[in-house]
Amino acid sequence: MSTTTDPDPGPTETSVPAAGARSLTGLLRGLDWRRYIIYIGFVVVFAVFAVTLGDRGFVSSNNLLNIFRQAATISIIAVGVTFVISCAEIDLSVGSVAGLASVCTAMAISTWGIVAGILAGLAVGVVVGAINGTLVSMLNIPSFLVTLGMLGMAAGVAQWITDSAPQPILDDTFNLIFGGGNFGPIPGLLVWMALFVALGAVVLAKTRFGRQVLATGGNRIAAEFSGVRTRRIKFQVMLLSAVVASVAGMLYAGRLESGRFQWGAGDELSAIAAVILGGTSLFGGYGTVIGTLFGSLMISLINNGLILAGLETSQQQVVRGAIIILAVALARRK
Amino acid sequence: MSSEEGAAASPREGRDAAVRRRGINKSFDGVRVLTDVDFEVRRGEVHALAGGNGAGKSTLMKILQGVYSLDAGEIEIDGRPVQLSSIQDARAAGIGMVFQEFSLVPTLTVAQNISLGVEPLGRMGLIRDREAARRAREVFAEMGVDVDPRAVVGDLGTAYWQLTEIAKALSQQARVLIMDEPTASLAKHEADTLFELVGRLTQRGISVIYISHRMEEVYRIADRITILRDGRRLLTGPLTEVTPEQIVQGIVGKEIEGQMSYQQRNAGGDAGEPVLELRDVTAGPRVQSISFTVARGEIVGLAGLMGSGRTELARVLFGIDPIRSGSLRLRGAELRLQGPQDAIRAGIALIPEDRRAQGLILDHSVRENLTLPLLGRMRRGPLLDDRKGRALARGLIERFKVKVADPDKPVRRLSGGNQQKVVIAKWLGTDPQILVMDEPTAGVDIGTKNEILAAIRSLADQGMAVLVISSEYPELLAVSDRVVVLRNGRVHRQLDRAEIPDENHLQLVVQGA
Numbered sequence: 001m002s003t004t005t006d007p008d009p010g011p012t013e014t015s016v017p018a019a020g021a022r023s024l025t026g027l028l029r030g031l032d033w034r035r036y037i038i039y040i041g042f043v044v045v046f047a048v049f050a051v052t053l054g055d056r057g058f059v060s061s062n063n064l065l066n067i068f069r070q071a072a073t074i075s076i077i078a079v080g081v082t083f084v085i086s087c088a089e090i091d092l093s094v095g096s097v098a099g100l101a102s103v104c105t106a107m108a109i110s111t112w113g114i115v116a117g118i119l120a121g122l123a124v125g126v127v128v129g130a131i132n133g134t135l136v137s138m139l140n141i142p143s144f145l146v147t148l149g150m151l152g153m154a155a156g157v158a159q160w161i162t163d164s165a166p167q168p169i170l171d172d173t174f175n176l177i178f179g180g181g182n183f184g185p186i187p188g189l190l191v192w193m194a195l196f197v198a199l200g201a202v203v204l205a206k207t208r209f210g211r212q213v214l215a216t217g218g219n220r221i222a223a224e225f226s227g228v229r230t231r232r233i234k235f236q237v238m239l240l241s242a243v244v245a246s247v248a249g250m251l252y253a254g255r256l257e258s259g260r261f262q263w264g265a266g267d268e269l270s271a272i273a274a275v276i277l278g279g280t281s282l283f284g285g286y287g288t289v290i291g292t293l294f295g296s297l298m299i300s301l302i303n304n305g306l307i308l309a310g311l312e313t314s315q316q317q318v319v320r321g322a323i324i325i326l327a328v329a330l331a332r333r334k
Numbered sequence: 335m336s337s338e339e340g341a342a343a344s345p346r347e348g349r350d351a352a353v354r355r356r357g358i359n360k361s362f363d364g365v366r367v368l369t370d371v372d373f374e375v376r377r378g379e380v381h382a383l384a385g386g387n388g389a390g391k392s393t394l395m396k397i398l399q400g401v402y403s404l405d406a407g408e409i410e411i412d413g414r415p416v417q418l419s420s421i422q423d424a425r426a427a428g429i430g431m432v433f434q435e436f437s438l439v440p441t442l443t444v445a446q447n448i449s450l451g452v453e454p455l456g457r458m459g460l461i462r463d464r465e466a467a468r469r470a471r472e473v474f475a476e477m478g479v480d481v482d483p484r485a486v487v488g489d490l491g492t493a494y495w496q497l498t499e500i501a502k503a504l505s506q507q508a509r510v511l512i513m514d515e516p517t518a519s520l521a522k523h524e525a526d527t528l529f530e531l532v533g534r535l536t537q538r539g540i541s542v543i544y545i546s547h548r549m550e551e552v553y554r555i556a557d558r559i560t561i562l563r564d565g566r567r568l569l570t571g572p573l574t575e576v577t578p579e580q581i582v583q584g585i586v587g588k589e590i591e592g593q594m595s596y597q598q599r600n601a602g603g604d605a606g607e608p609v610l611e612l613r614d615v616t617a618g619p620r621v622q623s624i625s626f627t628v629a630r631g632e633i634v635g636l637a638g639l640m641g642s643g644r645t646e647l648a649r650v651l652f653g654i655d656p657i658r659s660g661s662l663r664l665r666g667a668e669l670r671l672q673g674p675q676d677a678i679r680a681g682i683a684l685i686p687e688d689r690r691a692q693g694l695i696l697d698h699s700v701r702e703n704l705t706l707p708l709l710g711r712m713r714r715g716p717l718l719d720d721r722k723g724r725a726l727a728r729g730l731i732e733r734f735k736v737k738v739a740d741p742d743k744p745v746r747r748l749s750g751g752n753q754q755k756v757v758i759a760k761w762l763g764t765d766p767q768i769l770v771m772d773e774p775t776a777g778v779d780i781g782t783k784n785e786i787l788a789a790i791r792s793l794a795d796q797g798m799a800v801l802v803i804s805s806e807y808p809e810l811l812a813v814s815d816r817v818v819v820l821r822n823g824r825v826h827r828q829l830d831r832a833e834i835p836d837e838n839h840l841q842l843v844v845q846g847a
Contacts (some may be wrong), residue, residue: 041686155693207717215695219691219694219696221692225693226706227675
């Protein structure tokens with residue numbers, strides 16, 4: 001790492017952005033390829049599976065759609081987690097928040113109807129997010145501990161209020177909107193995913209809030225000194241993450257036509273893996289929602305390929321873990 | 335302290351020299367930091383090391399500690415040439431450092447800290463805690479101080495931390511102790527204890543390299559002094575022959591010309607209306623009932639020793655720390671600051687002391703850093719307009735002549751001087767009425783320093799009220815129309831520029847001599 005690069009007026013490829021003057025090699029050298037490792041990796045893994053598993057239907061449109069569908073909920077949760085990690089915090093409670101939201105939505109629908117159901121689901125996100133956010137930003141308790149505790153509490157509440165029983169949802173409109181239906185040939189779940197990814201990408205990269213999240217994660221003190229209300233930003237990302245997770249919970253509920261405390265269990269780890277795979281810095285300050293999308297697609301792609309390859313669940317876990325470690329190691333910035 | 339360390343000094347030419355360094359040269363990235371420095375510490379001597387910021391003191395000490403390697407020159411310890419290429423080498427060679435920020439683990443006991451890394455092990459490789467405590471007690475007995483080895487360090491006061499540090503160094507057979515501003519956080523009687531301890535240590539043949547800005551201490555305990563300036567040795571001599579004026583002049587330096595001389599400006603003094611007014615501002619122990627004003631177009635310098643409350647006052651002015659009592663007035667209207675964002679809105683900008691920790695997000699690009707306080711101006715609907723951001727950044731870069739090849743590259747890659755310019759440019763972008771600068775030229779080269787000083791003057795000429803905090807008196811006197819001297823969190827003196835004949839005078843006022 002060079003501490004001082006004398007910015008002499010030498011003709012480096014970056015200081016001369018004259019059109020057409022750049023050679024392709026210069027362009028490639030200028031690229032921080034580690035940032036794009038997820039896209040390269042995605043293409044490579046896809047190509048390998050396409051060649052080796054082509055005869056088992058890997059490239060069929062049905063299978064490809066499946067890969068997307070399996071990635072959808074995780075990638076929505078991971079969009080929220082991208083903000084949290086960019087801000088140098090963590091949220092381990094997203095999986096159980098999704099479960100609790102699915103349960104509350106289901107119970108509210110059966111009593112008061114669809115609108116109340118949706119509001120109940122969102123309320124779970126707002127309440128949990130506000131508690132997480134307050135503890136992290138006002139009381140300065142590390143988010144790891146706060147959300148680790150919340151992970152257990154939300155799951156416990158979900159199990160408690162339902163007596164561990166699944167809560168069926170009979171409202172067809174709800175099930176249709178939240179993940180069960182299709183928009184023409186496109187599964188509704190993918191529309192939700194596209195919506196959240198697009199919104200998240202724009203908010204993180206193109207709004208004042210997003211820039212302040214990255215600044216807070218990059219150097220909290222410098223951000224505070226620059227007039228960023230870093231406590232408020234931390235509160236907001238924790239809130240955002242929980243609300244997004246509660247929407248994911250409703251998508252579980254709609255697709256599976258029931259609310260269950262198990263929905264989403266363990267999703268926090270998949271979401272964090274997707275975020276880190278996508279290139280967001282675990283130490284905060286740099287984040288990419290599009291990268292996160294590809295991170296979760298990558299995980300889904302690997303799962304799908306390994307199943308088609310006929311590996312057993314136990315073997316799948318080993319290979320998946322190894323690929324994730326490898327990808328993160330390659331993407332690691334010095 | 336080894337059992338035989340009292341043995342006669344090496345018979346070679348080193349005679350009674352504990353440490354001898356000849357022709358030390360050190361450069362960082364092509365910038366010479368030390369040039370042909372000779373430095374010798376005699377056995378049992380207290381050797382003071384003085385010099386202004388950037389004189390090379392800390393580099394010299396880091397070389398001795400094995401943190402930096404040298405480019406040229408040699409080091410002898412007890413007459414034997416040594417290669418100090420790591421901290422372990424330096425420790426093995428008998429050099430101990432009493433750190434300015436203490437290097438102890440607060441959750442461990444005194445004895446555990448002292449034996450850290452060299453724990454006495456029994457059979458089975460288990461740590462013999464009782465043996466460690468016994469050794470610690472032994473060292474404290476030799477030092478003649480009373481510290482309980484079983485006390486947890488975090489529960490003890492800073493004076494005990496320091497004693498533990500010293501004991502740690504001594505238990506590792508240190509024969510040369512480096513003390514960097516050891517009294518900075520000590521009360522008067524604790525400092526006295528320390529001086530007595532230093533006296534006892536030197537009688538045992540241990541040498542002490544003593545770094546301090548406090549003149550009275552240097553005269554009280556040091557035998558000889560070496561003054562460094564701009565990476566060269568200015569003089570070495572016994573304190574019986576060196577006068578305080580010589581030391582001050584040596585530290586302050588005279589040869590910096592051009593921007594470094596004060597230019598009478600028509601603004602300032604009683605010419606401008608007061609923009610910022612402090613009335614009995616109190617906030618914590620280091621900001622005690624401080625009152626003064628800064629007028630439109632005026633540059634007020636804030637001087638004082640480390641810990642006198644300068645930085646703390648800057649934090650209060652920028653809304654980072656709350657005011658307990660007293661008031662802050664902007665153009666006569668009372669100002670209540672809940673946080674930096676209120677200060678920014680009121681037109682106050684702070685160039686913080688530590689640009690790497692407080693001023694910049696090093697991994698973010700120059701453009702992102704420059705526009706961080708200006709995001710409100712880059713809006714187009716709910717989104718940020720990056721074209722506006724680019725234009726804003728380009729304007730600031732040009733206005734402040736920051737040398738940047740590509741504003742989209744991380745600010746980390748710029749030189750220190752250019753990084754500092756980015757910090758300043760970032761704040762000028764907010765068009766402040768009041769600019770508070772904490773050590774604005776720390777760690778920048780002389781060329782950039784001159785540019786920054788020129789910029790400060792031109793900003794004041796445009797009507798900005800500027801408050802400059804600096805430990806470098808030539809720089810302070812070069813720009814200030816008035817100097818407020820802080821001491822122990824209170825205003826000690828307020829001097830018009832005309833009342834200060836030279837740096838020596840200011841130095842004496844600051845040090846209370």
